[in-house]
Amino acid sequence: MSVDGTQADAARRGLVDHLVAEGVIRTSAIEAAFRAVPRHRFLPGMPIADAYADRSVVTKCGSDGAPLSSASQPTIVAQMLEQARPRPGWRVLEIGAGTGYNAALLHELVGGTGQVTTIEIYDDVAAAARRNLDDTGYEDVLVLTGDGALGAPEHAPFDLIIVTAGAWDIPAAWWAQLAPAGRVVVPLRWRGLTRSLALDHQPAGPGRPASLISRSMHLCGFIAMTGGNDGERTVALADDVVLFTDPDQSIDGELLHGVLDAPRVETWSGVVIDGDQPVERIRSIEGIWLRLSTIEPGTCQFSAGPSAVRGGRATPASPVNPALVEGDSIAYLASRRVAAGVSRWEIGAIGHGPRGVELAERIVEQIRLWAENRDAQPTVTLYPAGTPDEQMISGPTIDKRDSRMVLTW
Incomplete structure (x- = not known):
């Protein structure tokens, strides 16, 4: 093994040990995925110490200098995967390919019987993610270029939709492409704040509308989605x-x-x-x-x-x-x-x-x-747009373009 390879292995062990010690990584499957995927290979040209630092890395900026794409902070990546808890055999849609690192982690978690599809709005970012995934042995991950708000209907339904960009709404396409017992993990924005929500899908039934109900939430910050998902x-x-x-x-x-x-x-x-x-x-x-x-x-x-x-x-x-x-x-x-x-x-x-x-x-x-009670958190319940008030749980309601959001304590 080369000196760089030895240094990278040591740096990766150090990062994962830190995430485990901090209680961010709590399950053995997610720990194994982090130990398996070489983050530095998804950040080519970056010093190994920086590639394994617990911080985000901006990888694309606009003409005004504003960040457009990044490799998320490992702590946030681990938190969202713990929220998602992907299982072997799951079909996963990732919104925002970034460097491809998250998709590689997801592939480790769903295994050869599962499928990971990642969609990216920027051609050059998607191409770089494709190269990184191919170079690290994750050729089975499907990389698409397009507006993540539209999803990937030709590959649906999905057991998990995980969003790695700040979203203002749950678009109609995600509702339509989610499996009956599916889950959405999304950094959702309302009233100017953002939380990473793990939302479990409850399909429509007799006298009951479809809904997404939060099972956990974490404070987070993400670059906003580009495309048809901005209402502020x-x-x-x-x-x-x-x-x-x-x-x-x-x-x-x-x-x-x-x-x-x-x-x-x-x-x-x-x-x-x-x-x-x-x-x-x-x-x-x-x-x-x-x-x-x-x-x-x-x-x-x-x-x-x-x-x-x-x-x-x-x-x-x-x-x-x-x-x-x-x-x-x-x-x-x-x-x-x-x-x-x-x-x-x-x-x-x-x-x-x-x-x-x-x-x-x-x-x-x-x-x-x-x-x-400084640690108290509300429950977030989302319904498709147009759901009548009388079919929703009672509570303050925030109406978005494709969904209605109710927050209760």
């Missing part, structure tokens, strides 16, 4: 401050014109986090955001860039932050240090506009409820 709208509030909203929300940008120039009001919750620990801070903000999204229909993403923060135009708890909008008023999540030199931060809300105080108080109410 943007509302510019000021220079370097933007809202991201959903089409089913009655948020009117004209009514919000100049809202950040209105006097600000601050409301504080008494809930404290270790804000100097990035992981805890992100999890706290995202946990509050998740709760808001299940209760408040005006929840959306409030994005404030460096110039807005430096100038004091907006001072959110995070550059990407939850907000609550109603009519001509807004409130957004905020934080303040408890005392100088102390790493503890109190969470609250800042409001603007005629109902700014009320909206800030409503955010604070949800902060306090979140603090009572």
Whole structure:
């Protein structure tokens, strides 16, 4: 074995040992797949140490420098495979081929009696994935070029549809191509946040509509899908401050014109986090955001860039932050240090506009409820678009293009 081969084997062992020790990999089949597939062979030209680092690698950018394709962070890959739990013999559709690494892992898990089909919208990315898979002995993986939102009807039905790009909806094609007892694992976006959901398919029956019901969810971040799976709208509030909203929300940008120039009001919750620990801070903000999204229909993403923060135009708890909008008023999540030199931060809300105080108080109410059980997660149930209200479970509903989403605690 060459020196590079020895180094790669050692680096791969180190990465997998880390994922097992952290509890990310929990099943022997997924551990075996990670030990079998050489990630560095799917990132040709990259130093071995970087290829086996637990971080994502951008592999394609647009003309504006924005990332278009990447090799996902191994932790996220392992989490999604643990959510999916592919079995030997399964037929799998992967949306987003990337480097081909995920497809190779899936092939290890479904074996020779299964089939992995991966679809990629960019010709050059698909071609590179094909080369990488061929070079590593995974010629049986089928690589298609096309819009992942349309799926691969000629190879359906699928026991598993796993999506490796951020999706805003469950397209009608995925509903149609999923096997009766199938599963979808998808980084789904709603109200500006994203969660990797494992959704089990319950087919339609007498008096019962088809549905997808969440069995697990994880915090994650993905490059958004390109093609027919984007429904978000943007509302510019000021220079370097933007809202991201959903089409089913009655948020009117004209009514919000100049809202950040209105006097600000601050409301504080008494809930404290270790804000100097990035992981805890992100999890706290995202946990509050998740709760808001299940209760408040005006929840959306409030994005404030460096110039807005430096100038004091907006001072959110995070550059990407939850907000609550109603009519001509807004409130957004905020934080303040408890005392100088102390790493503890109190969470609250800042409001603007005629109902700014009320909206800030409503955010604070949800902060306090979140603090009572910070690890609580709702159940997400999705139905095909057009399903009547009376056939769905009761709860706050988010209407998307091809699906209706209900969130319950």
